[in-house]
Amino acid sequence: MLKFRTVHGGLRLLGIRRTSTAPAASPNVRRLEYKPIKKVMVANRGEIAIRVFRACTELGIRTVAIYSEQDTGQMHRQKADEAYLIGRGLAPVQAYLHIPDIIKVAKENNVDAVHPGYGFLSERADFAQACQDAGVRFIGPSPEVVRKMGDKVEARAIAIAAGVPVVPGTDAPITSLHEAHEFSNTYGFPIIFKAAYGGGGRGMRVVHSYEELEENYTRAYSEALAAFGNGALFVEKFIEKPRHIEVQILGDQYGNILHLYERDCSIQRRHQKVVEIAPAAHLDPQLRTRLTSDSVKLAKQVGYENAGTVEFLVDRHGKHYFIEVNSRLQVEHTVTEEITDVDLVHAQIHVAEGRSLPDLGLRQENIRINGCAIQCRVTTEDPARSFQPDTGRIEVFRSGEGMGIRLDNASAFQGAVISPHYDSLLVKVIAHGKDHPTAATKMSRALAEFRVRGVKPFLLCLPCLCCMVTPSHPPLSCRPTSPSCRMCSTTSSSWQALWTPSSSTRTQSCSSCGLHRTGPKSCCTTSAMSW
DSSP: OOOEEOOOOOOOOOOOOOOSSOOOOOTTSOOOOOOOOOEEEESOOHHHHHHHHHHHHHTTOEEEEEEOGGGTTOHHHHHSSEEEEOSTTSOHHHHTTOHHHHHHHHHHTTOOEEEOOSSTTTTOHHHHHHHHHTTOEESSSOHHHHHHHHSHHHHHHHHHHTTOOBOSEESSOBOSHHHHHHHHHHHOSOEEEEETTOOTTTTOEEEOSHHHHHHHHHHHHHHHHHHHSOOOEEEEEOOSSOEEEEEEEEEOTTSOEEEEEEEEEEEEETTEEEEEEESOTTOOHHHHHHHHHHHHHHHHHHTOOEEEEEEEEEOTTSOEEEEEEEOSOOTTHHHHHHHHOOOHHHHHHHHHHTOOTGGGTOOGGGOOOOSEEEEEEEEBEEGGGTTEEOOEEOOEEEOOOSTTEEEEESSOSTTOEEOTTSOOEEEEEEEEESSHHHHHHHHHHHHHTOEEESSOBOOSSHHHHGGGGOTTSOOTTOOTTSOOOGGGGSOHHHHHHHHOTTOOOOEEEOTTTOBEEESOSOOOOGGGGGO
16 A cells, blocks of 8 residues: 655855865864866766856866767867767767766876766766766765755655655655556546656656546656656656746855755746746745745755755745755756856866865855846747757857847857757857846847747747746837737736736646747747748
């Protein structure tokens, strides 16, 4: 018989240079040896590899890239001081997952530390352990913490032990459809299947009735097995119409942990984040305090060090529930950097060297929110093919620029070849302003300036989505020059509904782009993509 449990529930970092002196540590914590890092290898590709290379260059650290046979012409290879081929004869993705090759390159080229980026091996405990065994520092949490946070069932147990609210769910992966039936009998529908050893929307299926149970169980298992090599699933009660709020945390090797406030990642398509906002708009101050406090409690419970993200769902009554911890740098770390003026990659490297957060001038009382930042992910996806990734050579590329706009990319330039083998992200566009309306206006203007030909970019709804952060105003971010979008005509009261937890307005998905939001059923016209 299954058993279920119901749980209720300043100074800024500006490229600090390394010295030969060890950081000061308080008498009641262990004192670790400070070891400066002189060479960093990024076990990744694309824009995140370039992001880390730039941080290393600013700190006077040499950089090493790895690349697959299919990536010989990619920009991340050219941005590094050194670059080495890995995975000869392997499939493109498998090359970046081949731990022996990566460790061999690190050892043969005197690499001091490896940064995993995000995706690929970034949340693989065996990779963190392999680095440690080879005498190479892993820029991230310890292998044991990566393992615990990667096991979503164990992460739930740790959250419960820390007194952090979790969604009602199974305490261990289920092993049969019968167990899913039992859970449904206890808690009712809807429920959600989740992969126990992975994320990113894969192995995730929402079930609304007994008739849907078997098919979704089978599909979730198959997706999890294909994506993560393990089909184990756990079941949770599905929270309807939630906000997806995550908190950025940072810890050192001396037990110091702080938060850098929250990000709202509620605007998603197919369980993939599309727009991220920091700080979250119209978030009750008391709820913000609970979210950040619980994140720090959880991090201390597990002995977290380096950068990470604690993710929550917030229901329409203002109750929050722990989802998971991402034990790595997030794609959307950029918006946190913009509003706190803290370079998270610099901080990651300094912590891996053995520096303490106070030594870096990072104390909780000094972390302040400065304005608002919004990130939009521009991807190469074709609306005429159900938003399948589009590939080919970019013939024309012109980006939006100007004051308050930041672009993070690796392949967004004329002549670049978009590969079918990897993620469809083309460029991350980040807008920073003094408040939400200002940031939204900057973002909308920047997106309207984009021109891309050769591949089809997903720019269609993004300018109008920026209206969501200005619910008390008319949709000032939408311009006649933007792609045609009926979302623009939605009243401001509908935008307010998305951000007010107590709203009873029905949340729907756009029939064209699949974005989750409040308002009319369809918001897009695919003909606008020809521009």
